[in-house]
Each structure stands twice: as C-alpha cells, then as structure tokens.
Amino acid sequence: MGDNKRLTTSTGMPVGDNQHAITAGQRGPTLIQDVHLLEKLAHFNRERIPERVVHAKGAGAHGYFEVTNDVSKYTKADFLSEVGKRTPVFLRFSTVAGELGSADTVRDPRGFAVKFYTDEGNYDLVGNNTPIFFVRDAIKFPDFIHSQKRHPKTHLKDPNMVWDFFSLSPESLHQVTYLYGDRGIPATFRHMNGYGSNTFKWVNEEGEAHWVKYHFISDQGVKGLDEALAVKLAGENPDYHTEDLFHAIENGDYPSWTLYVQIMPIEDAKTYKWDPFDVTKVLSQKDYPRIEVGKLVLNRNPENYFAEVEQATFSPGNFVPGIEASPDRMLQGRLFAYADAHRYRVGANHNLIPINQPKVPVHHYQRDGWMRTDSNGGGAMNYEPNSYGGPVESAESKISPFEVSGEADSIRYPDDDHFTQAGDLYRLMTDEEKDRLIQAIVHHMKDVEKEEIKRRQIEHFYKADEEYGSRVAEGLGIDIAVK
Numbered sequence: 001m002g003d004n005k006r007l008t009t010s011t012g013m014p015v016g017d018n019q020h021a022i023t024a025g026q027r028g029p030t031l032i033q034d035v036h037l038l039e040k041l042a043h044f045n046r047e048r049i050p051e052r053v054v055h056a057k058g059a060g061a062h063g064y065f066e067v068t069n070d071v072s073k074y075t076k077a078d079f080l081s082e083v084g085k086r087t088p089v090f091l092r093f094s095t096v097a098g099e100l101g102s103a104d105t106v107r108d109p110r111g112f113a114v115k116f117y118t119d120e121g122n123y124d125l126v127g128n129n130t131p132i133f134f135v136r137d138a139i140k141f142p143d144f145i146h147s148q149k150r151h152p153k154t155h156l157k158d159p160n161m162v163w164d165f166f167s168l169s170p171e172s173l174h175q176v177t178y179l180y181g182d183r184g185i186p187a188t189f190r191h192m193n194g195y196g197s198n199t200f201k202w203v204n205e206e207g208e209a210h211w212v213k214y215h216f217i218s219d220q221g222v223k224g225l226d227e228a229l230a231v232k233l234a235g236e237n238p239d240y241h242t243e244d245l246f247h248a249i250e251n252g253d254y255p256s257w258t259l260y261v262q263i264m265p266i267e268d269a270k271t272y273k274w275d276p277f278d279v280t281k282v283l284s285q286k287d288y289p290r291i292e293v294g295k296l297v298l299n300r301n302p303e304n305y306f307a308e309v310e311q312a313t314f315s316p317g318n319f320v321p322g323i324e325a326s327p328d329r330m331l332q333g334r335l336f337a338y339a340d341a342h343r344y345r346v347g348a349n350h351n352l353i354p355i356n357q358p359k360v361p362v363h364h365y366q367r368d369g370w371m372r373t374d375s376n377g378g379g380a381m382n383y384e385p386n387s388y389g390g391p392v393e394s395a396e397s398k399i400s401p402f403e404v405s406g407e408a409d410s411i412r413y414p415d416d417d418h419f420t421q422a423g424d425l426y427r428l429m430t431d432e433e434k435d436r437l438i439q440a441i442v443h444h445m446k447d448v449e450k451e452e453i454k455r456r457q458i459e460h461f462y463k464a465d466e467e468y469g470s471r472v473a474e475g476l477g478i479d480i481a482v483k
C-alpha cells in the first residue's frame with residue numbers, strides 16, 4: 001500500500017510473479033487461472049487505436065501563445081483580448097500521406113495543428129505549412145487522398161495515381177508548385193511556417209465581422225532539405241524531424257512562431273479578384289498586409305507520446321466566440337470530418353481525455369457512452385429546457401448572422417484560373433529554386449506510364465508559365481509541339 005514500486009494488476013492486486021506464468025507442474029500447460037497473464041496478453045492486444053486516416057505520423061509539444069498586438073477591434077475572442085495575455089497551447093506537426101511509422105523527410109505537406117486552451121474553451125487551428133491546398137471542394141478530398149496513398153493492388157505509392165489525379169484536377173497546380181519546390185521537404189518542423197489556409201471569420205464586440213487568414217511565421221527561418229539528403233535520412237533516421245523537435249525543446253532551444261493575420265472587410269469578398277473562399281488561392285499581401293497578433297512558443301515535450309500526441313484530437317470546428325467559419329467549401333467539409341474521425345478513432349468521449357480537455361468547466365447534456373470517465377453529470381438533469389437550474393444558452397455567444405442567396409445545386413466555382421497564381425509562384429523563385437523544382441517534378445513524373453497523363457500535366461505547367469511547362473517537357477523528353 002502506498003508502495004509505488006510494488007507491481008500490481010490494473011485492479012490493484014499485487015502481482016506475485018511477473019516472470020513465470022502459472023503452470024500445472026514443471027512440464028504442464030499454463031493455467032487459465034493466471035488472471036495476471038490473461039490481463040497482460042489481452043491488454044497488449046488492445047494497445048493500438050486506429051491511426052489517423054491522414055496525418056498519421058506526427059510529433060507534438062506544449063507551449064504558450066502570447067498576444068503582442070491589440071487586435072480587439074477585429075475579434076472579441078477572449079484569448080486575443082489584450083497585449084501580454086498568455087494561453088497554453090499544444091501543437092502537433094505531421095506528414096500527410098504516410099502511415100504512423102513512415103519517414104519524416106518525405107516530400108509532402110506538413111500539418112501544423114494548434115490547440116489553444118482558452119478561458120472560453122478550446123480553439124483549434126488545424127493548418128498546414130502551405131497557405132493553399134490541392135482541391136477546393138470537400139467532395140474531392142477522399143479521392144485526392146486515395147491518389148496519394150497506396151495503389152489498391154500493388155499496395156505501393158504510385159506516381160501514376162498521383163499525376164493522374166493532379167492532371168485531371170488542375171486546381172491542384174498552385175499547391176503542386178509549392179510542394180515540389182523547396183518548401184516540400186522542410187529542414188525540420190521548426191524551420192517551416194504554419195498557415196490556417198482556409199479563410200475564417202473574426203467578429204468583434206460590436207458584431208462587426210471580417211474575413212481572416214492566419215500565418216504563423218517561423219522565428220527560426222524557413223529552410224528546406226536537399227532532396228538527396230532527405231532520401232538518405234529517410235533510410236537512416238526516419239524519425240529525423242521528430243527527434244529534432246524533441247531534442248531542441250529538451251535542450252531549452254524553444255522554437256517559436258510569430259502569428260500574423262490578413263484581414264479582409266466582409267464586403268470585399270464580393271468583388272475581390274480572387275474568391276477568398278477558394279483554398280487553392282492566396283490573398284495578395286499587397287492588398288491585405290500581414291498584421292502581427294502574437295508569439296507562439298513551444299517549451300515542453302509531452303511526457304507520454306500516446307496519451308498526449310496520439311490521442312490528441314484537433315478539429316477546425318472547435319471555435320470560441322469571436323471566431324467563426326466561412327463559406328469555404330473545404331472548411332465546411334472539414335467541420336464534419338474531424339469530429340467524426342475523433343469519435344471513430346478515440347471515441348465519443350474523447351474530450352474527457354486530459355490532452356483534449358478544456359481548461360474551463362464544461363456544462364452540457366451529453367451523457368453516457370464508452371469510456372465516460374468523469375461523473376457523467378451526476379444527479380443533474382440530463383435534458384434541456386428544465387426547471388432545475390441546468391445550464392442554458394447565452395445569446396451573446398450566437399454566431400454573427402450572414403447573408404446567403406441563390407439556388408441550391410451542385411455549383412461549379414465561377415473561376416477556373418488555376419494558372420495565374422501558380423505561375424506567379426514559379427516566377428517568384430530564384431533560378432536555383434526553379435532548377436530544383438523542375439528536377440523534383442521530372443524525377444517523380446518520369447515513372448508515369450501513360451504519356452497522356454504527362455502531357456495533360458505539362459499543359460497545366462505551360463499555362464502557368466511557358467518556361468515552366470517547356471522545362472518539365474524537356475526534362476521528360478516530351479516534344480510538346482507534337483500532339
């Protein structure tokens with residue numbers, strides 16, 4: 001009793017022998033009455049939970065966010081309400097397409113998911129290290145991800161699938177240009193930016209709303225990894241980025257990011273040259289300059305990987321008053337997908353797990369379910385409205401109203417210009433960056449079997465920038481003059 005060195009079963013019974021199962025004599029079989037053995041084997045069989053269907057491989061850390069600039073005229077979010085206010089955070093970095101044990105140093109976007117434990121509940125910003133995405137309608141997401149993962153027959157990653165999908169979904173071109181550029185393989189998790197990518201809405205105390213884009217800019221600088229070195233590291237140390245993050249924090253070299261936002265007046269969305277709810281596009285920083293918000297610092301490693309990183313559940317739907325969704329079609333799909341994944345992967349009561357638990361009391365009428373580990377609402381009423389003083393809604397927390405119009409239908413995006421911004425990104429690169437971009441694309445596309453796929457994709461590159469298309473064609477030995 002009180003002796004934490006004494007081995008027990010999970011029910012607290014002291015264990016008499018943890019080296020030898022109970023057997024019937026020297027040579028006899030193992031007895032089923034050895035409940036410690038049974039529990040040990042049975043629990044071991046249940047150690048795995050489903051890995052995330054995307055972003056399975058990741059590393060996380062704790063830290064804080066501190067406001068450095070007053071943005072209260074744009075949002076009433078309490079955690080952003082005054083300069084100097086600090087909020088604890090947990091951040092998980094990840095790759096997208098690989099499995100739980102896959103290598104860190106692959107060419108892939110990186111996840112940048114932040115949980116702010118605010119005084120008004122958890123706010124999750126589930127972003128990537130790129131400000132844009134491959135597709136702009138949630139209905140295409142499962143197809144996109146299938147094309148990046150394994151072939152149904154060979155179970156191999158397959159460039160045919162990758163480039164078939166990209167070439168048939170030209171809206172991916174901007175993100176493809178990003179991905180095959182230097183930012184496609186970050187040097188470490190510390191040397192990359194994070195972006196909210198989707199557009200969100202900020203609402204102030206007066207009920208005035210603005211559209212907002214988030215940019216976490218790395219204070220360590222942005223650095224890529226040379227592709228040849230990345231391939232070598234993937235073999236020698238598949239956990240290279242995980243290790244780097246852990247050791248940096250352990251050594252007191254705390255990584256930090258400065259958060260900026262781009263703010264767009266609500267009315268501008270109707271007339272701006274790009275649809276701000278199209279996640280394949282960026283907002284020009286000339287039109288909407290970055291405004292500083294605060295600093296995010298990571299200063300504590302998780303004590304237990306499974307408890308804190310694997311069981312962490314981030315959802316773009318976890319908002320706080322003053323921050324709301326936008327009509328971005330990808331974001332709308334994400335509002336469903338994450339919480340649904342959490343119920344499947346961790347369980348309906350996943351918010352009771354310490355890493356996900358808000359740091360404020362919660363008052364709701366959800367009851368029961370697997371792993372209900374708190375008092376389950378005790379004797380309080382489990383329905384609302386009730387006459388027993390149970391929690392009620394607060395009108396000041398309602399969302400800000402917004403206009404909708406038009407006919408319900410499966411409606412195309414009005415804009416099909418997938419090329420201008422991709423071309424701008426290409427033209428922004430230095431000669432050396434362009435060389436590496438072309439090399440990386442050619443290296444990956446050369447194994448595509450169907451010439452039709454290569455030609456279709458080259459056409460997209462060409463439309464973005466003639467030099468871009470010509471150089472990829474040349475690298476692949478395809479004469480674009482001949483159809």
Ligand code: HEM
Pocket residue numbers: 051052053054055058092093094110111112113126127128133137138139141195196197198279312313314330331333334337338341342345
């Ligand atoms: C993880 C769906 C687009 C960033 C996930 C997960 C799902 C999902 C189901 C696994 C969640 C879990 O098991 O905990 C979708 C859908 C999308 C979409 C349906 C589009 C409709 C995006 C975009 C971004 C993004 C645009 C970046 C801006 C992430 C990140 C994670 C993630 C960072 C990992 C979160 C973590 O660390 O636990 N996504 N996703 N996703 N997604 Fe998405």
